Amino acid sequence: MLLQFSANNYKSIKDTVTFSMATSSKDEGNSFKKRKYELLKCAIIYGANASGKSNLLKAMAFMGELVLNKMKVIQSTDKLPHFPYRLSTQTQDSSSTFEIVCFIENIKYRYGFEVDNHTVYSEWLYADEKGKESKLFYRELDEEDYVNQNKFKEGYSFFDKKKLKINISKNQLFIWKCDQNEGVISKSILNWFNNFNFIDGMNNDDYIKYTLDQMKNKEFKETMVNLVKTADIGIEDVILEEEEVPLDVIEAMPLPEELKQEMLKNGGVKSFSLNTYHKQYDEKNNEIENVIFNLNNEESKGTRKFFKMSAPILNTLREGTILIIDELDASLHSSLTKYLIKLFHDEKINTKNAQLIFATHDTNLLTSTMFRRDQIWLTQKDKYGATDIYSLAQFKDVRKNEDFEKQYIQGKYGAIPYLGKFEF
16 A cells, blocks of 8 residues: 655656545545554546646656566666656756655655666665654665665665675665575565556556456456446447458468568467447337447547547456556546546455545545545645645645635636736
8 A cells, every 4th residue: 555655856746745545624524544643545636738647647657666676777878767857957867766665564664765867866765664664775876875774684684794885786786786685675665666556547558468467357347347347338248259360361471481480480469459338229218239349440539549548447446456547537527537536445346455546637526525634635836847746635724525626727726827918
C-alpha cells in the first residue's frame, strides 16, 4: 500500500512536492486501516492543462522504472534517464530526488534516492516495524556510507568497513545489487514497485497486450465480460479469435530474412482479434441471434477503452495492488468513470485494499458523495512554470458536504486556467 510519494526537479516539478494517501480530514468512508494509519482507497487529481497533473503521475512511474532498472544500466558508462526542471538555471543541470513511503505486509518502508543522468548521489532505506524507524542503509557520494549489519545483512557484504563505503558503481542503485544477491528485503521492495502500475488513459495500446493475455484465462475472461455487461454498453460476450498468419504473408513482410526464417522456424505467427457479441432482434423486437462486431473496428472509442482497461483494473482489485491512470476519463462517459471508481470504494469488491490514483478533467466526478476532501488533489503552476500540489483538505474553509464542482469551476480552489482575451 502507498502512504506517501515525494519528488523534486522532475519535468515541471521544481521544488519538492509531496502526495499522500493518508487520510487528513474527518470525512468518513473510502479508506482502510493499516496499523495506526488510515489510508485512502482512491485519489483524484485535477488541474488546468499543463499544470503538472500528468507529471506528478509520471514521476511516480519514473521512480518505479529506475528501481526496476527498466533502462538496463549494467556498465559504469551507461546513462540514467534524467528529466530536470528546465525553466530555471538553478535546476536544469541539477539532480532529481524521489522518495516513496509504503507498506509491505505490516512493515512501513521509506526508500529514496537522488540522481542525475550519470550519478546516484545518495540512496537510503528505512524500515518501521513497530512504530520506530530503523536505518537499513544510507549512501552519500562524498560522505561515509552505512549498512545495518543486523537488520540489512543482505547489503553488508558489499560494505567496505575500512573505507566506510558501499562497493558499487556510482551510476547504479544499491537496491539492484542487493536483489542480485538474493536479498529478501530488497526483493520485496522491487516486487512492490512491480505492482505499482501506470497506464496512459489516452493510449489503449499500452495495455491491450495485457488484456489479450488475460483473455486466455477462462475464469478471468468471464469476470471481464461480466464487468462489461453490467456497464450496460450492449455487449453480451467478448471472444478472443486466434488465427495462423499464412506463410506467404510472412514471406511478403518487409523484414530481414533471418528474422522471417526465425519466425517460420518457431511455428509461424499468430494474429489475435477481439470480437464482441450483440443481440439482434426481428421486426417484432424478438431476440433472434447474436451479431459479431470487431472490437477495434466497429465499437466506439469509449467501449474499446472500457473493455481494454477492465483487465488491469480487475487485476489490481484481485491482487490488492496500486494502479495509476493518467486521463482516466478520456473517451469515457462520466457514468462509466464513476462505475470504475466505485469498484475501488466498494468493500465487498475491493477486499484486498487496492488503491487507484488518477488524473482527470471531468468535474462531474467532483462531488462529496463520491470523494472525501482528502481524496481530491489539485495541481497548479506558479508564474515561473513550476508545479505545486495540494489537497482539498488543506483548505480551512471547505465544508465536507459543499458543492465541490461548483466551487472548483468558480476558482475557489485554484488549479483552473486563467484565460486572457484574444483579438485579431
